[in-house]
């Protein structure tokens with residue numbers, strides 16, 4: 659399939675229906691500046707709607723980092739900090755800054771909004787923005803060398819791109835989140851696994867990518883209607899009451915259950931068949 663090329667991201671298709679996105683600025687430890695997070699959203703919006711993609715892997719290019727987070731050099735010279743020091747009155751500056759933060763949140767949130775499941779491979783330095791991004795992903799796999807940190811307090815900020823909103827819900831442990839977010843201390847793969855932030859740990863980045871490919875290949879064999887519905891319903895359940903979630907599930911499946919995928923899949927276990935599914 660034809661893949662658009664991007665300035666800051668490599669997108670490969672290593673297996674049928676599987677895309678692999680690499681954050682591609684290894685010389686700066688994959689640190690993000692504004693043009694990059696805008697392009698990040700384009701990448702994920704495009705994959706979200708591609709009928710040739712059913713599962714996505716996200717990792718960093720190079721051996722040293724998933725991402726060292728916000729490009730602190732670029733941020734100190736532009737964007738929010740410049741807006742904050744401009745001539746406008748406080749209210750006008752605040753509105754500008756709020757718009758900027760929300761746009762940044764939406765770019766990172768394109769991983770969560772993506773219709774396809776996203777498997778994040780965390781390796782090397784994974785600071786700040788790495789947590790904002792990976793908490794949006796559906797599955798997190800770590801390399802044993804990963805160095806994670808909710809780093810924002812160390813650059814004078816309360817994290818505002820998603821970590822403080824998503825991480826407590828993800829691990830279900832506010833105490834631990836406060837420990838790592840207030841201190842910005844670096845924690846490793848074993849601790850991330852113990853608290854349930856990552857679901858697998860592998861001895862190095864290569865093995866973690868192999869595990870992610872295996873998982874992506876498995877997801878890609880399943881009904882895309884069922885997999886995408888499962889992502890949508892779990893994300894909805896996280897943010898709503900039990901009753902709202904049950905009601906939404908009923909409405910969602912009133913359409914989704916009519917898919918031909920159910921016919922193809924229902925007896926496949928019993929009949930020892932491997933069903934195939936139309937593109938979505």
Ligand SMILES: CC/C=C\C=C\CC(=O)SCCNC(=O)CCNC(=O)[C@H](O)C(C)(C)COP(=O)(O)OP(=O)(O)OC[C@H]1O[C@@H](n2cnc3c(N)ncnc32)[C@H](O)[C@@H]1OP(=O)(O)O
Pocket residue numbers: 685686687689726727728729730731732738759762783785786787788809810813815818819
């Ligand atoms: C509105 C706000 C919205 C979002 C906020 C997001 C918050 C965050 O992401 S907070 C986290 C910010 N990140 C950092 O503070 C990390 C800064 N980097 C470091 O502390 C170190 O680089 C290191 C990660 C500990 C690695 O150190 P070391 O092994 O010694 O490598 P270096 O030589 O320092 O780095 C190699 C190369 O990469 C450049 N670089 C690394 N990190 C960043 C970064 N975050 N921003 C910009 N550039 C970075 C570093 O300058 C080096 O470049 P050279 O050209 O080789 O000098």
